[in-house]
Amino acid sequence: MATTTPPAETPEKPAAPTIPDLPVVPAQLPTQAQAAVVSPVFNRDLEIGSSGDDTKALQEFLARDPLLYPERLVTGFFGTLTQKAVERFQKRHEIVPATATDAPGLGRVGPITRAKLNELLSVSDAMTSFPSSTSPATELPSSVSPANASIPTGFLFARMLSVGSTGADVVALQQILLAKGFLVLNARTTLGYFGGLSRAAVIQLQKSLGLEPVGVVGPMTRKALNQMTGAL
Numbered sequence: 001m002a003t004t005t006p007p008a009e010t011p012e013k014p015a016a017p018t019i020p021d022l023p024v025v026p027a028q029l030p031t032q033a034q035a036a037v038v039s040p041v042f043n044r045d046l047e048i049g050s051s052g053d054d055t056k057a058l059q060e061f062l063a064r065d066p067l068l069y070p071e072r073l074v075t076g077f078f079g080t081l082t083q084k085a086v087e088r089f090q091k092r093h094e095i096v097p098a099t100a101t102d103a104p105g106l107g108r109v110g111p112i113t114r115a116k117l118n119e120l121l122s123v124s125d126a127m128t129s130f131p132s133s134t135s136p137a138t139e140l141p142s143s144v145s146p147a148n149a150s151i152p153t154g155f156l157f158a159r160m161l162s163v164g165s166t167g168a169d170v171v172a173l174q175q176i177l178l179a180k181g182f183l184v185l186n187a188r189t190t191l192g193y194f195g196g197l198s199r200a201a202v203i204q205l206q207k208s209l210g211l212e213p214v215g216v217v218g219p220m221t222r223k224a225l226n227q228m229t230g231a232l
Contacts, residue, residue: 046109161217
């Protein structure tokens with residue numbers, strides 16, 4: 001009986017990423033707030049041999065960050081390249097130890113990995129308007145203002161943010177700065193990009209908290225932000 005070989009993980013053209021690099025957020029078991037994502041894309045486990053729209057969505061998501069998925073191949077088939085990308089994602093978010101070479105669930109999209117993927121997608125989707133591949137960021141929509149901005153409940157800040165940083169955690173930071181009245185919108189204000197205006201707003205936030213006004217989101221500022229969101 002002839003054996004069948006799964007399709008090769010090589011489409012005609014690699015898919016280009018469409019939004020900035022993803023934030024680095026340590027993994028944790030999903031809380032009730034985190035589980036209530038807007039529209040979960042990943043609702044089944046995925047592993048070598050899986051195929052379908054959710055596998056394609058996984059590849060598109062991982063392809064946003066070339067450090068996670070440098071091949072950026074979107075085929076809809078879960079092969080070895082996708083498995084390696086998932087391993088990198090799990091290590092980055094501490095779902096498995098960074099030094100792990102043979103850990104349970106390594107390279108497999110199980111419940112905790114799915115929860116983290118859906119969480120990151122929900123944060124991005126809630127802000128709409130993703131940047132194009134030719135632009136590091138996009139202007140904040142005019143509907144976002146200090147009057148209607150709100151602090152993202154349960155969001156966890158877990159890396160240093162400074163001028164040049166991009167990602168969903170920068171968006172969450174900007175939401176807080178808007179809600180606190182430290183960030184003023186104008187044509188130079190960008191969504192998901194930490195620029196000069198965001199730095200100036202962070203300095204004002206740090207002054208209000210009695211922290212050293214350095215304009216960089218370091219450990220003490222992250223702790224304060226996480227207390228605001230309720231993540232700590």
